[in-house]
Amino acid sequence: MATAPLDPPSVDAERLATIAVEQARAAGARHVEVRWVSRHRENLEFADSALETASVMRDQGLGIRALVGDCWGYSGTNLLSEGPVSDAARRAVEVASAGSPECEVQVPAAVQGSYQTPMGRDPFEVGVDEKIALFSEALAAMQAAGGDLKRRRAQYTGHRVETLLLTGHGTRTHQNVTLCGGGVTAIAEHDGVVQRRSLPKADEGDVLQAGWEHVAGLNLKGAAERAAREAVALTRSEPTPHRVTTVVLGGAQLSLQVHESVGHPTELDRVFGQEISLAGSSFLVPEAVDQLQYGSHLVNLTADSTTPGGPGTFGFDDEGTPATRQGLVRDGKLVGFLSGRDSAQRLGRRSAACLRAESWDRLPIVRMVNVNLEPGSGSLEDLISGVDDGLLIDQNKSWSIDDLRLNFQFGCEVAWEIKGGKLTGKLFRDPVYFGVTPTFWGQCKAIAGPEAWRVWGWMFCGKGDPVQIMHVGHGCAPARFDNVTVRNTA
Numbered sequence: 001m002a003t004a005p006l007d008p009p010s011v012d013a014e015r016l017a018t019i020a021v022e023q024a025r026a027a028g029a030r031h032v033e034v035r036w037v038s039r040h041r042e043n044l045e046f047a048d049s050a051l052e053t054a055s056v057m058r059d060q061g062l063g064i065r066a067l068v069g070d071c072w073g074y075s076g077t078n079l080l081s082e083g084p085v086s087d088a089a090r091r092a093v094e095v096a097s098a099g100s101p102e103c104e105v106q107v108p109a110a111v112q113g114s115y116q117t118p119m120g121r122d123p124f125e126v127g128v129d130e131k132i133a134l135f136s137e138a139l140a141a142m143q144a145a146g147g148d149l150k151r152r153r154a155q156y157t158g159h160r161v162e163t164l165l166l167t168g169h170g171t172r173t174h175q176n177v178t179l180c181g182g183g184v185t186a187i188a189e190h191d192g193v194v195q196r197r198s199l200p201k202a203d204e205g206d207v208l209q210a211g212w213e214h215v216a217g218l219n220l221k222g223a224a225e226r227a228a229r230e231a232v233a234l235t236r237s238e239p240t241p242h243r244v245t246t247v248v249l250g251g252a253q254l255s256l257q258v259h260e261s262v263g264h265p266t267e268l269d270r271v272f273g274q275e276i277s278l279a280g281s282s283f284l285v286p287e288a289v290d291q292l293q294y295g296s297h298l299v300n301l302t303a304d305s306t307t308p309g310g311p312g313t314f315g316f317d318d319e320g321t322p323a324t325r326q327g328l329v330r331d332g333k334l335v336g337f338l339s340g341r342d343s344a345q346r347l348g349r350r351s352a353a354c355l356r357a358e359s360w361d362r363l364p365i366v367r368m369v370n371v372n373l374e375p376g377s378g379s380l381e382d383l384i385s386g387v388d389d390g391l392l393i394d395q396n397k398s399w400s401i402d403d404l405r406l407n408f409q410f411g412c413e414v415a416w417e418i419k420g421g422k423l424t425g426k427l428f429r430d431p432v433y434f435g436v437t438p439t440f441w442g443q444c445k446a447i448a449g450p451e452a453w454r455v456w457g458w459m460f461c462g463k464g465d466p467v468q469i470m471h472v473g474h475g476c477a478p479a480r481f482d483n484v485t486v487r488n489t490a
Contacts (some may be wrong), residue, residue, distance in 0.1 A: 006114050006116040006176055007114075007219060008174070008176060009162065009174060009263045012080060012117045013036040013038075013060075013164050013204070014036075014164065014166075016036070016062060016080055016081075016082070016085045017034045017035075017036050017062060017088070017164060018166060019062050019082055019086060019089075020027045020032070020034040020084055020085050020088065020089040020166075021034050021089075021166055021167065021168050022328070023085070023086045023089035023090060024064060024089040024090070024092060024093055024168070025168050026065045026091065027066075027090045027094075027309075028068055028093055029066035029068055029092070029093050029095040029096065029168070030067055030068065030069070030107070030166060031066075031067040031105075031107045031167070031168055032064065032065065032066045032067065032089070032092075032168040032170060032321060033064075033065045033165065033166075033168075033171075033320070034061045034062060034063070034064050034065075034089075034157060034165070034166050034167070035062065035064075035163055035165050035318060035357070035360060036060070036061075036062050036163065036164040036360070037060060037061060037062075037063065037161060037162070037163050037357075037359050037360040038058075038059075038060035038161070038162045038163075039057065039058065039059050039060070039158045039159075039160065039161050039162075039338045040056075040057070040058050040124065040158075040159075040161075041055075041056070041057040041058075041157070041158065041159045041254075041358055042054075042055070042056050042057075042124070042130065042156075042157070042158040042159075043055045043056075043130060043155070043156070043157055043158075044128075044132070044135070044156040044182075045153070045154075045155050045156065046135050046136070046139060046152075046153060046154040046155070046295075047151065047152070047153055048139065048143075048151065048152050048153075049136065049139055049140070049143070049152070049335045051132055051414040053130055054128070054168070056102055059078065059359065059360075060080070060360070061077055061078035061080065061184060061361060062076065062077055062078075062080070062085055062088065062358035062360055062361070063075075063076040063357065063359075063360040063361065063362070063363075064076065064088055064089050064092040065092065065319075065363070065364070066089070066092035066093045066095075066096045067105060067107070067481045068096035068097045068099075068250070069101060069276045069467055070094060070101035070102075070103065070104055070105045071096045071097070071098075071099030071100065071101050072096055072099070072105070073091075073092045073093060073095030073096030073097070073098075073099065074087060074095060074150055074360070074363040075088045075089070075091040075092040075095065076360050076361045076362075078142055078360065078361070084125045090342075096374060103342060103345065103346050103471055104136075104345075105342055105345075106341075106345060107169055107298070108169070108171070108183040108319070108320065108321070108341060109169075110167070110169050110170030110171045111171050111173065111227060111316065111320050111322060112170075112171065112172050112173065112320075113173055113174075113315055113316065113322070114173065114174045114175065114315065115173075115174075115175040115176070115177075115314055115315025115316065115323075116175070116176045116224065117176065117177050117178040117179075117209050117211075118210075118212070119178060119210055119211025119212075120212070120213040120468075121211045121212040121213055122178070122211060122212070123158045123178065123180040123212040123215065124158060124160060124178075126212045131156055131215075133160065133213070134216070134220065134328075134362055135154045135156060135182070135184075135220065137220075137221055138154060138184050138220035138221050138223070138224040139152045139154055139160045139184070139224065141221045141222075141224045141225050141228075142186055142224035142225065142227065142228040143189060143228075144225075145224070145225040145228040145229055147188075147232050148188045148189055148190045148232050148235060149186055149187070149188050149228055149231065149232065150187050150188060150189045150194070151185075151186075151187035151241070152184075152185075152186060152187075152224075152228075153183065153185040153186075153187070154183065154184045154185070154220070154224075155182050155183060155186070155204060155205055156180075156181075156182035156205075156215070157179070157180065157181060157182060157204055157205070157207050157459055158178075158179070158180040158215060159175075159178070159179045159180070159207070159459070159471065160176070160177065160178045160179075160197075161177050161359070161460075162174075162175065162176045162177075163175045163176075163177075163318070165316070165318065165319075165320055167320065170306050170380045173315065173316040173320055175208060175314055175316065176207065177313075177317055178210075178211070179207050179208065179210070179311055179457070179459070179471055180207065180208075180210065180211070180212065180214060180215055181204070181205050181206045181207030181208055181210075181214060181215060181218070181457060181459075182204070182205040182206075182207070182215060182218070182220070183198060183199060183200055183201055183202075183204070183205020183206060183218070183220075183223070184198070184199055184205075184220055184223055184224045184227055185198040185202075185227065185488060186198075186224070186227040186228040186230075186231040186232075186420075187196070187231060188228075188231040188232045188234070188235050189235060190232070190235035190236055191235075193235045193236075193429070194235070195231050195234035195235045195413075195429055196231055196397070196413060197226075197227040197228075197229065197231040197234065197395070197413055197414065198199070198395055199223035199224075199226060199414065200218060200223060200252065201252040201255075201395070201456060201457075202252070202395050202396045202397065202413065203396070203402070203458075203460075204458075204459045204460060205218075206218065206252075206456060206457055206459045207296065207311060207457040207458075207459045207471065208309045208310070208311060208455060208473070209309050209310060209311055209313055209473075210309055210459075211238070214309075219281070219294040227232075230414060230427065233427055234413075234414060234427055234429045235429075237426075237427045237428055237429045238428055238429070238433070239428065239429055239430055239488040239490035240391070240415050240428040240429065240430060240431035240486060240487070240488040240490075241486070241488075242426070242486065242487050242488070243486055244483055244484065244485050244486070245389065245390050245391060245483075245484060245486055246286055246387050246388075246389065246390030246391075246418075246480060246481070246482050246483075246484070247390060247391050247392075247393055247433055247480070247481050247484040247486065248263065248380075248383060248384060248387060248390065248391070248392045248418065248478055248479070248480050248481075249392070249393055249394070249478060249479055249481065250392060250393065250394030250395070250478050251394075251452070251453075251454060251456060251476055252394055252395055252396070252456055252476055253393060253394045253395060253396055253410070253412055253477045254373065254474075254478060254479055255456035255458070255474035255475075255476055256396050256399065256410070256458070256474075257410065258301070258371055258372075258373055258474045258476060259368070259371070259458060259461070259474055260399060260401050260405065260408065261401070261405060261408060261435075261437045261440070261441070262294075262301055262328065262329070262369040262371055262437075262441075263338070263368040263472070263474070264282070264368070264405050264463075265282040265284050265404075265405035265406075265437065266282070266284065266303075266328050266334075266336075266337050266338050266357060266371075266464075267282070267338045267354075267366045267367070267368070268337040268338060268339040268340075268343040268344065268347075268366055269343055269365060269366040270282040270284075270405075271284050271285065271286060271337060272286070272343065272346070275365070275366070275463070275464070276403070277463070277464060277465040277467075280402070280403025280404055280405065281403065281404060281405075282404060282405055283404040283405060283406040283437065284337075286346075286347055289331075289334055289335065289336065289337065290333065290334070291334070292333065292334040292438070293332055293333055293334075293438065293442065294329045294332060294333065294437075294441055295329060295332045295438065295440075295441025295442050295444055296332050296441065296442050296443070296445065296448070297331045297332045298332070298376060298444055298445070298447055299329055299331075299332045299373070299441050299444050299447075300327075300329060300330055300373070300374040301327075301328045301329040301371060301372065301373055301374070302325055302326065302328060302329065302371070302372050302374060303322075303326045303327075303328055303336070303338055303352050303354065303368075303369050303370070303371055304325045304326075304369065304370045304372055304475075305317070305323035305324060305325075305353050305354075305369040305370060306323050306324070306325060307370040307372060307455060307473060307475060308455075309455050309473070310369075310370035310455050310457075310473035310475070311370070311457040311458070311459070311471035311472055311473040312368060312369035312370040312371075312471065312473045313370060313473070314369075315338070316353070317351075317353040317354060317355045317356055317364075317369075318355050318356050318357050318364040319340060319341055319355045319364060321340070321351045321353040321355070323338055323348050323353055323369075324350075324351075324352065324353050326350075326352040326353075328371065328403070329441075332441070332442070336349070336352065337349075337352065338352050338354040338366055338369070338371075339351055339352045339354055339366060340352075340353075340354055340355030340365075340366050341347050341355065342362070343366060352369070353369065354366050354367055354368065356369075356470060357468065358469055358470060359467040360466070362466070362468045365463070365464055365468065366469060367461075367468075367470050367472070368461065369472065370455065370472065370473040370474065370475060371472070371474055372455075372475035372476065373447065373474070373475070373476040373477070373479070374447075375446030375447060375448065375449050375452070375453040375476075376446060376448060376449055376477070376479075377435055377447075377448075377449040378446075378448055378449050379448060379449065379451055379452055380452050380477075380478050382446050382448070382449075383446055383448045383452075383478055383479075383480055384418055384421060384422065384423060384446075385421040385422070386421065386446055386480065387418045387421060387480065388419075388420060388421065389418065389419060389485065390418045390480075391415040391416065391417065391418060391431065391439060392416040392418060392423065392435060392478075393412050393413065393414070393415045393416075393431050394412060394413070394414060395412055395413040395414060396410060396411070396412055396413070397411045398410070398411040399411065405437060406436060406437050407435075407436055407437075408434070408435055408436075408437065408440075409432055409433065409434045409435075410432065410433055411430070411431070411432045412431050412432070412433075414427055414428075414429070414431070415427070415428040415429075415431035415486075416428075419443040428488070429488070429490065430488040430489040430490045431486060431487075431488060432486065432487045432488060432489055433484050433485065433486050433487075434484075434485045434486075434487070435484065435485070440481065442483070443482050443483055443484065444479055444480070444481055445480050445481065445482050446479065446480040447477055447478075447479040447480075448477035448478045448479065449477060450477070452477035452478055453475060453476065453477040454475065454476075454477075455474070455475040456473065456474050456475070456476070457471065457472075457473050458471070458472050458473070458474070459471050
């Protein structure tokens with residue numbers, strides 16, 4: 001795919017960021033980091049045969065992080081002129097001066113560089129009429145395929161964030177990240193039983209870092225036809241039987257399993273007890289690294305901000321650390337954490353390049369990048385062939401996880417029966433599976449290979465107080481777990 005050169009940021013952005021650096025240093029900061037951020041987001045939501053809502057969001061501003069002694073202070077402004085920017089820089093220093101240090105903070109070496117999403121066709125240059133036509137075609141196909149359909153829904157998201165980072169010690173990075181994607185949902189009802197099917201993934205659909213070619217390649221028409229058929233079939237299916245069984249998790253569901261039971265608990269600020277909002281801290285402790293058996297010997301998980309197409313891919317994190325790959329779990333053993341510079345330094349380790357902020361008005365905190373489950377071998381069919389009696393479960397409907405990210409349950413859209421190493425074609429509705437994080441990953445007995453591995457995008461991961469929404473990705477192939485407790489919500 002062609003990659004256009006990255007245009008320079010606006011002259012005002014460069015000038016105002018430089019003013020902020022100078023003002024913070026003049027006010028007493030020994031180190032300062034200034035981020036100019038410009039965001040552009042477009043959302044389209046379709047209901048039945050019509051565009052229901054369309055929204056466009058744009059904003060830009062400067063975020064300033066100042067270091068006084070070993071304390072950080074933060075301030076931001078969207079009043080982009082010299083006076084307000086200077087005031088914000090001085091406020092960041094004042095906040096830092098009032099803090100109490102938690103650890104020694106080392107000033108990083110300077111880096112320079114740029115990054116831009118590779119893409120074939122810029123989604124923000126695709127007209128809204130073309131976008132509406134693509135999704136309308138999918139909704140029409142869904143109507144033609146469905147018998148007892150009550151609702152047909154679809155959604156599109158395009159997101160772009162441009163960032164310029166300047167620091168008092170010579171760092172200059174410039175990045176332009178573009179994401180886009182979407183999906184379809186069919187809702188059917190029969191004799192009071194309501195069921196839904198969402199493809200290619202539940203919630204916002206599948207949003208990846210790519211151009212419009214990603215959306216055009218989703219085959220939304222085919223996905224809509226399948227979603228309609230399966231939603232109708234589920235209204236006539238039996239509830240998932242209560243039992244302990246072998247479960248194969250499809251890639252979309254497994255990506256959320258990775259997110260909730262690996263990504264969040266390995267965030268080092270949660271491990272240190274510095275972050276407890278939105279489903280808590282973590283069952284992990286710093287001493288668990290290189291000691292805790294997180295899963296079976298087949299389980300290898302990597303934090304990778306270089307994954308092609310990953311929503312958590314970039315050139316540099318929001319404090320200027322270059323993108324990297326870092327192991328979290330190797331051969332089932334915990335070997336690392338998601339971290340930024342300061343948190344990693346407390347453990348004597350290098351940063352995993354995970355300090356990220358939603359925008360200019362938020363302090364960078366430890367956030368997930370792409371957390372990937374490394375592939376095993378064989379196809380999905382090979383994986384299923386090893387199951388004598390079990391279920392293939394996919395597409396999330398609901399989830400619950402405790403404050404330590406330890407005990408969880410996931411409700412899904414569909415479970416397919418497996419008998420004698422083959423899918424029988426029988427569907428069960430309303431499956432729920434339960435587990436305890438290290439026990440569940442210890443029950444992983446097989447993972448499909450590279451041919452079944454792909455990246456799934458999640459656009460709206462929340463963390464922090466005030467909350468920050470971040471886009472993340474998870475690469476995985478379907479995997480088999482033995483002795484899993486399964487119930488239903490019917």
